[in-house]
Amino acid sequence: MTLSRVAAFVLCTGVLARPAGGQGFRLRLDTRAQSVSYRGVLLDSILASDTVTGSATGPTTSDGFAVNCAPASAYCSFFRPGALQHGRPVTSTADLLLWGVGAPGLSIHATARLGGSLGSPVDFWPGTDPAAQLLEGYVQYAVEHGTLQMGRQTLTSRLGFLGFDGGELTLRGAGGRLELTGYGGLGLARGSDLPVTSPAVNPLVDFQPTDRQIVAGAAGGWMSSRADLRVTYLREVDPSVDYFVSERFGVDVAVRPMRGWSLSGGADYDMAAGWWGSAEAALGYATKSGRVAGTVGVRRYRPHFDLWTIWGAFAPVPYRAVEGSLSFAPITRLRLRAFGQRYKFDPADASTPLVMYETSGWRFSWGATLTPALHWTIDGGYHSEFGPGAASRGFEGAVGFTPVAYFTLGVQAATLDRPLEYRFDNSSLKVYGLNAEYRASSRYLVQFDASRYVEDRQRPDAGAFDWNQVRLSARVVVVLGGNAGSGLTHLPPAVGRVAGGREQR
Amino acid sequence: MSAFRGVVVASLLAGGFGAGSAVAQQRPFDHAKHAKVFPSCSSCHVGVAVRGAALWPDPATCATCHDGTVQQQVQWRPPAEPARHNLRFDHGTHAAGAANRPATCVACHADAGAPWMTVRQPAPEQCLECHGVRSAHLTAPDTACATCHFPLAQAPRLTARDVAGFPTPADHTQPGFGAGTGHGAAAQRAMPVVARCAVCHARDFCLQCHANASDQAAIQALAPDPRSLGIAVNRAGPASHADPAFLTSHGGLVKRGAQECSTCHTRENCVVCHVGRPGVAAKIPAASGRGAGAVVVRRPPPSHGEGFVERHAAEARANLRTCNGCHVRADCLECHRPDAARAAGYHPAGFLAGHPAAAYGRATSCSNCHNSGTFCTSCHERAGLSAHRVLRPGYHDANQFFLVGHGGAARQSLETCVSCHVERDCLTCHSAVGGRHFDPHGPGFDAARLIKKNPQMCTACHGTTIPTQ
Numbered sequence: 001m002t003l004s005r006v007a008a009f010v011l012c013t014g015v016l017a018r019p020a021g022g023q024g025f026r027l028r029l030d031t032r033a034q035s036v037s038y039r040g041v042l043l044d045s046i047l048a049s050d051t052v053t054g055s056a057t058g059p060t061t062s063d064g065f066a067v068n069c070a071p072a073s074a075y076c077s078f079f080r081p082g083a084l085q086h087g088r089p090v091t092s093t094a095d096l097l098l099w100g101v102g103a104p105g106l107s108i109h110a111t112a113r114l115g116g117s118l119g120s121p122v123d124f125w126p127g128t129d130p131a132a133q134l135l136e137g138y139v140q141y142a143v144e145h146g147t148l149q150m151g152r153q154t155l156t157s158r159l160g161f162l163g164f165d166g167g168e169l170t171l172r173g174a175g176g177r178l179e180l181t182g183y184g185g186l187g188l189a190r191g192s193d194l195p196v197t198s199p200a201v202n203p204l205v206d207f208q209p210t211d212r213q214i215v216a217g218a219a220g221g222w223m224s225s226r227a228d229l230r231v232t233y234l235r236e237v238d239p240s241v242d243y244f245v246s247e248r249f250g251v252d253v254a255v256r257p258m259r260g261w262s263l264s265g266g267a268d269y270d271m272a273a274g275w276w277g278s279a280e281a282a283l284g285y286a287t288k289s290g291r292v293a294g295t296v297g298v299r300r301y302r303p304h305f306d307l308w309t310i311w312g313a314f315a316p317v318p319y320r321a322v323e324g325s326l327s328f329a330p331i332t333r334l335r336l337r338a339f340g341q342r343y344k345f346d347p348a349d350a351s352t353p354l355v356m357y358e359t360s361g362w363r364f365s366w367g368a369t370l371t372p373a374l375h376w377t378i379d380g381g382y383h384s385e386f387g388p389g390a391a392s393r394g395f396e397g398a399v400g401f402t403p404v405a406y407f408t409l410g411v412q413a414a415t416l417d418r419p420l421e422y423r424f425d426n427s428s429l430k431v432y433g434l435n436a437e438y439r440a441s442s443r444y445l446v447q448f449d450a451s452r453y454v455e456d457r458q459r460p461d462a463g464a465f466d467w468n469q470v471r472l473s474a475r476v477v478v479v480l481g482g483n484a485g486s487g488l489t490h491l492p493p494a495v496g497r498v499a500g501g502r503e504q505r
Numbered sequence: 506m507s508a509f510r511g512v513v514v515a516s517l518l519a520g521g522f523g524a525g526s527a528v529a530q531q532r533p534f535d536h537a538k539h540a541k542v543f544p545s546c547s548s549c550h551v552g553v554a555v556r557g558a559a560l561w562p563d564p565a566t567c568a569t570c571h572d573g574t575v576q577q578q579v580q581w582r583p584p585a586e587p588a589r590h591n592l593r594f595d596h597g598t599h600a601a602g603a604a605n606r607p608a609t610c611v612a613c614h615a616d617a618g619a620p621w622m623t624v625r626q627p628a629p630e631q632c633l634e635c636h637g638v639r640s641a642h643l644t645a646p647d648t649a650c651a652t653c654h655f656p657l658a659q660a661p662r663l664t665a666r667d668v669a670g671f672p673t674p675a676d677h678t679q680p681g682f683g684a685g686t687g688h689g690a691a692a693q694r695a696m697p698v699v700a701r702c703a704v705c706h707a708r709d710f711c712l713q714c715h716a717n718a719s720d721q722a723a724i725q726a727l728a729p730d731p732r733s734l735g736i737a738v739n740r741a742g743p744a745s746h747a748d749p750a751f752l753t754s755h756g757g758l759v760k761r762g763a764q765e766c767s768t769c770h771t772r773e774n775c776v777v778c779h780v781g782r783p784g785v786a787a788k789i790p791a792a793s794g795r796g797a798g799a800v801v802v803r804r805p806p807p808s809h810g811e812g813f814v815e816r817h818a819a820e821a822r823a824n825l826r827t828c829n830g831c832h833v834r835a836d837c838l839e840c841h842r843p844d845a846a847r848a849a850g851y852h853p854a855g856f857l858a859g860h861p862a863a864a865y866g867r868a869t870s871c872s873n874c875h876n877s878g879t880f881c882t883s884c885h886e887r888a889g890l891s892a893h894r895v896l897r898p899g900y901h902d903a904n905q906f907f908l909v910g911h912g913g914a915a916r917q918s919l920e921t922c923v924s925c926h927v928e929r930d931c932l933t934c935h936s937a938v939g940g941r942h943f944d945p946h947g948p949g950f951d952a953a954r955l956i957k958k959n960p961q962m963c964t965a966c967h968g969t970t971i972p973t974q
Contacts, residue, residue: 028835032846040888043899058905068898070908077899082889089846095835104787111835115845126884127845135842136834154834154841158822161841161873179826192876193842201878203886204893206927207965221824225750228824243959254823264819272958274951278870282819286810293810301867303920307959310928310966314935315947316919319867327811337811343866348916349948355910359917361866388917389865396853416859422901422914431855449848455858467858473848 025099025481031092033118037469038087041079048076054461064462066424081465088118089125093135103141110137129200135193136163146171152193155183157219157232158250158266160304163188164215179221187215187236187245190306209308211240228254238308245306247271260286265297270304273312277302294326299343317346319360333371337381340364345388358421361387367396375402392418394429406439412451426458427467445477534581540622542570546610553596553610559583560596589667591660591704593653594632629653643674647694647701656703658728668735671705684743685768689723697726707733714738714799716771717790742769742799752806753827756785763788769799778831814851815869841874865918872920881924891925896933900925916947928965938968 046061048069054060059067061078069076092114099107113135115128138151147170155162166185172178189196195212202208213236221230230252236245250268257263265281282297302318305311321343329335344360367381377400384393394416402408416429433451440446455467547553552560561583571579611619613627629642638649657668681687692702702723707730711718718724745751745758759766767789775786809817821828840851848854851874856863864871875881885891890900901907907914915922935945945966946952956963956971963971 030844032844032848034846034848038888040890041900042889043897045897045899066902068900068902068905068907070898077897078902079889079899085887091844091846093844097833109834111838113842113844125845126880126887127843129879129883135838154837156821156825156837158818160870161837189876189878191841191872191874192879194876194879200883201876203878203883204891204927206929223824223826225753228827230823232822238959238961241959241961243961245959247958250822252819252822254820262820264823266819266822272955273949274954275949280819282816290810295816301870303867303870303872305919307955307962310931310962311919311923313950313955313962313966314919314931314945315916315950317916317948319917325812335811339812341868345917347948348913350912350916352910352912354906355904355914357914357917359913363862363866363868385862385866385868387862387866388914389921390861392859392862394859412854414855416855418859418861420861421865421903422907423903427858429855429858433854449854451854453855453858471848473846 026097027480028095029092029478029480030095030475031090031477032473032475033090034088034471034473036087036089036471037084039084039465039467040082041463042082043077044080045075045077048074051076060461066459066461066463079463081463086119087125089115089128090118091115091128105142107140107142108138109140111135112137130194130198133193144176145173152188155217157217157230157234158252158268159232159234159248160190162190162215162234163193166215177223179219179223181219181221182217184214184216187213196308207309209238209240211238213237213245214239226256228252236306243307244272245308246304248277248304260288267300272307275302276300276318277304278318291329292327294324296322296324298322299341317348319343319345335369336366337368338364338366343387358386358388361385363387376400377402388421390418390420392416406441408435408437410435424459424461424463427455428458429453429455433471443479445475447473447475449473532581536622536624537620540620543622556597587662589660589662589664591655591657591663593655643672644676647691647699650704651700654704656700656728657705657707657733658703658730663732665732665735668705668732669737671736685765692723696722698723703727705733705736709733710736710738714769716774716799717768753830756830759785759788774799818873843874864924865921867918867920877920877923882927885925892927892930896926896930912945932966936966937970938966940966 044065046067048059050062051059051067051069052062054064054066059069059076061067065078065080067076067078094110094112094114096110097107098109101108111134113133114131115125115133116131117125117128134152136152136154138149138153141148147168149168150166152163152165153168155164155168164183164185164187166183168181168183170179170181173180186195188194189198189201192201194201196209197212199205215234215236217232217234219230219232221228223229231249232252233249235247237243238245248268248270250266252264252266254262254264262284263281264284265279267279268277269275270277278299278301280297280299282295284293284295286293299321300318301321303316305316321341323339323341325337325339327335327337340362341364342360342362348359363383363385365381365383367379370378372378378398379400380395380397382393382395385391386393394414396412396414398410398412400408400410411434412431413433414429414431416431417426418429419426431451431453433449435447435449437448438446449472451471453467453469453471457464457467543549547555549562549566550560551558551562564581564583567579567581570576611624613631614624616623616625632653633640633642633645633649636649636652638645638652640646640649657663676682676691677688679687692698706727708718708724708727709729709731710733711721711724711727713734715721715724746755748754770789772786772789772791775789779785843850849856852860863869871881882891886893896908898908901911904910931945932940934941934943936942952963953973956973960971
């Protein structure tokens with residue numbers, strides 16, 4: 001990244017900007033920078049005849065690297081530790097809300113991001129290519145009985161967090177309890193603000209669509225104080241061949257039968273593949289004071305793949321899970337929490353005695369948050385998960401000190417053990433760090449974080465290496481315009497202070 | 506009234522009604538100890554009986570005895586300023602009245618039958634009795650207060666601290682007093698405002714709650730006076746606000762009675778939460794030229810407890826409009842379109858090191874926020890973990906036969922496979938035209954349906970000869 005771009009970031013943070021008058025807009029500029037190092041691996045090969053028998057890993061190279069030899073192949077492959085690489089991504093996100101622009105109910109919304117990597121190619125760090133990205137940008141006209149949005153927007157439904165360039169019309173009736181939505185346009189790639197035709201979504205240059213998909217969908221919802229019901233339909237069509245990219249519908253229900261109790265759930269059906277996708281149901285309870293809260297539920301998860309890839313033909317199997325969580329405050333200053341889940345995959349019908357693999361797993365965590373004094377917060381916890389492919393377990397702890405409302409200082413530490421199932425790569429990690437946050441006013445926020453990572457890659461061969469590093473991150477947030485005092489994180493001030501809330505993550 | 510009795514009265518007024526005066530900071534004069542010395546009040550407190558004369562004795566008068574020889578010397582000085590109070594009381598007037606009746610200084614400043622110069626502070630009830638008010642002090646009729654008290658704005662010597670020490674009338678603590686039908690109606694019993702309110706309060710006091718102060722004649726009738734803020738208002742919201750469902754139902758209340766809401770709230774109050782939809786507050790007047798309004802400190806709904814971020818999706822999907830009450834789309838984008846330079850967010854700091862377990866087991870749906878290509882594959886590619894369209898064994902080195910027996914693991918964690926492998930990797934073997942003809946189709950695969958929906962996908966493996974089953 002060039003100095004001129006750095007200068008642009010600084011400008012974007014509003015260091016040189018001045019709050020403008022009027023209450024017709026709100027502009028939030030959020031600039032972050034991070035310094036991270038990582039060490040990958042480097043593919044190498046050796047003649048099968050040159051391998052030797054290792055003590056614990058099977059065949060190895062003469063210098064001790066475990067190798068993997070394809071049947072009947074003259075060569076064996078293995079990975080050497082790669083070069084240490086440094087990433088220093090810098091991003092600046094601008095979020096603009098403009099209202100009072102000529103007609104009551106008319107407003108303009110835009111969220112754009114500028115990104116790059118300091119001292120390295122622009123696209124070195126994932127997510128910074130292309131350098132300028134428009135996450136959303138639409139005009140909204142909202143009245144009591146309807147809302148019309150035109151432009152780049154995202155749509156939240158159980159079928160995903162879908163982005164598209166087009167229009168959305170929502171009509172409301174029955175005193176606001178009935179809501180009907182229709183939308184259409186050109187879609188964006190799943191989980192991205194880039195179209196599927198962008199080279200950035202296809203880094204390995206495999207098959208790539210030539211045209212953006214046409215998105216069309218509808219949803220209907222009924223909402224009341226006791227129950228909400230929503231049905232969603234979505235189809236995506238490849239205009240170059242006029243075939244489906246996906247066609248799905250989903251149902252979501254939330255019921256609140258009595259004070260403190262809630263029952264929510266939903267399911268989606270893949271009409272193109274002819275199978276049920278993901279589903280979940282959860283029963284929740286929370287006392288009025290919030291002293292006790294808990295959930296029990298079941299969940300099913302099956303990934304969804306668009307039909308312009310072949311992945312759906314491999315018939316991914318779902319897993320089914322039971323899970324529960326509990327949060328309890330025995331005294332005002334102490335809150336305990338626990339979560340547990342047990343899951344099992346459906347039969348894959350591809351078993352072979354050559355490879356044994358896990359077909360079920362579990363994960364749980366527990367922790368506590370203690371507020372021993374007005375300005376102090378102590379949090380500690382343990383998490384563990386085990387399942388197909390990998391496992392992890394570790395402790396984490398943090399101490400926060402807020403001597404004044406506008407300044408917070410914290411230290412944290414964590415341990416992590418992470419064994420992999422299919423690869424010799426057990427690693428043991430220890431993290432120590434400190435963080436600070438300074439709120440110059442409700443319009444300015446500065447955060448800083450420094451952490452030391454000490455990782456030991458524990459392999460039984462010569463492939464072990466350390467991954468020690470220091471990670472630094474910094475953040476500056478500036479809010480300009482009317483109602484800027486409503487919160488740096490867009491949230492009401494009280495919401496922002498929720499323990500574990502987003503401001504603290 | 507004797508001069509001595511006048512001293513008693515004046516000293517009590519200064520030390521009793523007037524908090525913090527110079528007299529109060531000195532060692533108080535021991536009247537009883539001097540009972541045999543002074544035959545009258547006015548011998549010291551001349552000003553009680555003689556208009557224009559000093560209320561307090563000259564320290565030289567004390568020194569006639571306390572000269573260091575007869576009695577030890579004393580350090581006493583009269584107060585530098587008059588007592589701080591809001592009483593209409595005037596000794597001259599009362600002394601004149603007393604001259605026509607049996608009452609004397611001791612009638613107010615001593616208990617009946619008490620020894621000479623055993624004095625005390627007069628009780629308000631004594632004032633009420635003489636003035637014909639037949640009730641306790643703080644329950645006196647609205648019209649009675651002005652008999653003895655000036656409005657706060659006309660008592661310039663009082664400080665905000667003095668105001669804070671005013672006693673609270675009993676009716677002010679009654680349920681419902683905070684409502685418009687309580688104190689609001691009471692204030693307007695005699696327009697523009699009853700004098701009783703003005704004794705302790707001024708316009709600034711009302712502005713602590715009343716965003717609509719500029720529209721209220723009763724409030725405008727009060728003089729502005731910042732000292733009235735000495736009485737801080739910490740009143741809970743109306744009963745309707747305590748309803749757990751209020752958070753979701755208050756929109757309807759606004760539609761039915763925005764005027765009532767605007768008593769305490771301004772449009773700015775609404776936008777504290779409705780940051781993304783300022784239009785919902787159109788019926789509530791803006792704060793410009795009005796009071797600041799009630800402080801909106803909203804607590805999150807009970808559902809937003811521990812771990813809500815991990816399970817918010819179900820509620821958001823069923824009724825996103827409820828979310829939109831407080832949240833704007835940028836809140837969603839914060840996690841669903843993650844910032845590449847963010848050290849931590851939805852995932853805790855250091856998650857990168859431990860992400861394989863969460864990714865293999867899909868603790869949540871990664872694709873809701875991450876694009877496999879831009880996020881997973883691009884990073885794995887930089888780390889040397891991608892297959893680069895050439896399928897070689899090596900990475901999965903814990904099992905020598907992983908390549909030939911990977912099917913089950915792949916069907917379980919296909920999204921994880923896709924983070925390093927592309928379609929051509931798999932077509933090396935799983936192709937009916939150019940590979941090894943290994944059939945990848947598993948349980949639930951519906952060939953006929955997929956051919957109907959998108960036969961192009963089938964051609965990747967089958968070419969133009971697509972089986973119908």
